[in-house]
Amino acid sequence: MSGPAVPKAVVLLSGGMDSSTTAAIAGRQGFEVHALSFRYGQRHAVELEAARRVAAALGVAQHVVLDIDLRAFGGSALTGDLVVPKDTPVERIGAEIPVTYVPARNTIFLSFALAWAEVLGARDIFIGANALDYSGYPDCRPEFIAAFERMANLGTRAGVEGAGVRVHTPLIALSKREIVLKGTELGVDFALTSTCYDPAPDGAACGRCEACSLRLRGFREAGVEDPANYRTR
Amino acid sequence: MSGPAVPKAVVLLSGGMDSSTTAAIAGRQGFEVHALSFRYGQRHAVELEAARRVAAALGVAQHVVLDIDLRAFGGSALTGDLVVPKDTPVERIGAEIPVTYVPARNTIFLSFALAWAEVLGARDIFIGANALDYSGYPDCRPEFIAAFERMANLGTRAGVEGAGVRVHTPLIALSKREIVLKGTELGVDFALTSTCYDPAPDGAACGRCEACSLRLRGFREAGVEDPANYRTR
Numbered sequence: 001m002s003g004p005a006v007p008k009a010v011v012l013l014s015g016g017m018d019s020s021t022t023a024a025i026a027g028r029q030g031f032e033v034h035a036l037s038f039r040y041g042q043r044h045a046v047e048l049e050a051a052r053r054v055a056a057a058l059g060v061a062q063h064v065v066l067d068i069d070l071r072a073f074g075g076s077a078l079t080g081d082l083v084v085p086k087d088t089p090v091e092r093i094g095a096e097i098p099v100t101y102v103p104a105r106n107t108i109f110l111s112f113a114l115a116w117a118e119v120l121g122a123r124d125i126f127i128g129a130n131a132l133d134y135s136g137y138p139d140c141r142p143e144f145i146a147a148f149e150r151m152a153n154l155g156t157r158a159g160v161e162g163a164g165v166r167v168h169t170p171l172i173a174l175s176k177r178e179i180v181l182k183g184t185e186l187g188v189d190f191a192l193t194s195t196c197y198d199p200a201p202d203g204a205a206c207g208r209c210e211a212c213s214l215r216l217r218g219f220r221e222a223g224v225e226d227p228a229n230y231r232t233r
Numbered sequence: 234m235s236g237p238a239v240p241k242a243v244v245l246l247s248g249g250m251d252s253s254t255t256a257a258i259a260g261r262q263g264f265e266v267h268a269l270s271f272r273y274g275q276r277h278a279v280e281l282e283a284a285r286r287v288a289a290a291l292g293v294a295q296h297v298v299l300d301i302d303l304r305a306f307g308g309s310a311l312t313g314d315l316v317v318p319k320d321t322p323v324e325r326i327g328a329e330i331p332v333t334y335v336p337a338r339n340t341i342f343l344s345f346a347l348a349w350a351e352v353l354g355a356r357d358i359f360i361g362a363n364a365l366d367y368s369g370y371p372d373c374r375p376e377f378i379a380a381f382e383r384m385a386n387l388g389t390r391a392g393v394e395g396a397g398v399r400v401h402t403p404l405i406a407l408s409k410r411e412i413v414l415k416g417t418e419l420g421v422d423f424a425l426t427s428t429c430y431d432p433a434p435d436g437a438a439c440g441r442c443e444a445c446s447l448r449l450r451g452f453r454e455a456g457v458e459d460p461a462n463y464r465t466r
Contacts, residue, residue, distance in 0.1 A: 064305055066301075066305060067300070067302055068301055069299050069300055069301075070348065072299060073348050073349045073352045102348075103347070103348040103349075103351035103352055103389065103390070104344055104345075104347040104348035104351060104388065104389055105348070106388065107347060107348075107385070107389075108341070108344040108345060111341040111344045112337075114337040115303065115306050115335075115336040115337035115338070115340075115341060118336035119336055138387065138388055138389060138393045139387075139388035139389070141387065141388075143387050144387040144388040147383050147384035147388070150380050150383075151340070151380035151384045152337075152340070154371065154374065154376050154380045155339065155371055155372035155374075155380070155381070156336065156337055156371060156372070157336070157371060159371065
């Protein structure tokens with residue numbers, strides 16, 4: 001005798017604090033989590049190790065790492081030869097689209113999540129996009145996510161014949177402080193996560209790039225100690 | 234002395250008759266064509282050879298073939314182990330979404346085109362989607378293309394800071410007959426193109442799958458002889 005089927009969800013998991021908290025939220029909401037990560041030529045490939053550790057710690061049903069070749073296009077500090085900016089005053093982060101912007105990255109990631117969801121028979125996709133402390137990326141804004149969902153429902157079998165696709169962004173309106181508190185409440189082990197845009201080969205965070213700056217401020221404001229390994233403190 | 238810059242366009246080029254005609258249209262409209270193809274685990278990888286031949290014959294500025302791993306998800310006759318349907322009566326093609334549907338394929342392809350366009354500084358993307366003789370794929374419909382364009386303009390630097398992104402679908406309302414006539418008028422060498430879902434290793438078309446059936450009817454109705462190599466006629 002089998003009980004009611006557990007609904008499946010595809011969760012984009014980079015291995016950072018946001019996506020790890022998002023995966024924990026999806027699990028807490030009762031979804032069977034299918035985690036999806038990408039090897040896309042990022043400088044910070046140690047984040048994939050973090051994604052593996054987080055997926056294992058959360059006990060996800062499946063974790064797939066897809067190879068995609070964004071380097072063929074160039075165009076960002078995260079995949080090309082540009083220098084990752086350091087020591088940007090935290091209040092200035094997000095004032096403009098930064099050089100670390102990867103063209104259409106979330107569009108590409110969500111498109112693959114959509115394909116996998118359709119194959120799995122899942123209608124739920126989770127992404128840890130965050131529009132408050134969001135570093136200025138246009139593809140983290142709620143209006144972008146809503147437009148993606150609408151497009152997805154017009155372009156897939158699930159949207160046309162089925163119940164439709166939902167893109168969940170449980171962190172979209174949270175501050176980094178609130179994300180730290182939410183993750184802590186759900187038992188996310190932030191020591192496993194990797195946020196830095198320019199980590200050392202052993203994974204130690206720089207503590208000075210925009211991602212580190214926002215993370216550190218979030219932990220500080222939450223009154224929680226960041227368990228990540230920083231090399232410059 | 235240099236003249237005015239020629240605008241660049243990214244053109245999705247599968248090597249079939251539709252995308253080849255679309256690339257010719259983009260060139261005729263004055264765009265510098267940057268052609269994009271994908272090796273995505275398709276059974277009919279000979280179409281990539283066709284794409285190379287067509288790109289060379291059209292004299293495109295650049296042709297990139299990206300590797301993406303749609304096989305990791307399974308789910309379609311074009312990438313998995315399902316049998317390609319043969320001898321479907323041509324008037325029944327498109328009545329429902331066929332097994333040859335690849336989940337979210339055009340969404341993924343357009344997302345990569347969007348990323349490349351952004352890096353190139355191009356605002357124009359061409360796709361040979363066709364809603365008339367369209368085989369029932371939801372991601373070939375004009376409402377899907379419009380929703381993608383809207384999403385693209387919310388999620389990219391070009392949309393937020395620049396003049397915006399346009400997705401051109403010059404074939405969207407044409408019959409296969411009209412595509413044959415348009416391509417012939419533009420000098421497309423249809424002998425170079427590959428349409429079949431189940432070609433022989435030497436590239437010879439089966440003549441019986443849905444793609445072949447629609448193509449053959451288009452040539453017949455146009456009164457033009459199809460120069461493709463068929464193995465079963």
